[in-house]
Amino acid sequence: MKAYRLLTEDDTSAFCHKVTEALNKGWALYGSPSYAYDESTGKMRCAQAVTKEADGDYSPDVKLGGL
Template identity: 40%
Template sequence: MVCETDDITFETKVNNSLKEGWQLYGNPFSNYDPESQRFYCFQAMIKETK
């Protein structure tokens, strides 16, 4: 699961995971945290093991 604030950092983490052989699993989703007043994005990812 990739979790990060809704900015370029999230996109970078997902892209780096894809380059390392991880695959997207399902749709991304986001949630607003009223305490920090920020949106957070989440993306489930899977990777086959040998």
């Protein structure tokens, strides 16, 4: 199965740590990062898609963060 996640976080080092952790768990970057202003919080937000090949079949019950 090929898994997909979209990692998001405020524009702080926490975002970089979240992406770095995913990369070290075998996820691969997918596309370019995004950067946008979140009017509801008044902060910039970052997003990065990642993918990973995993054993088993896809089900909506799969906990993607645990792969």
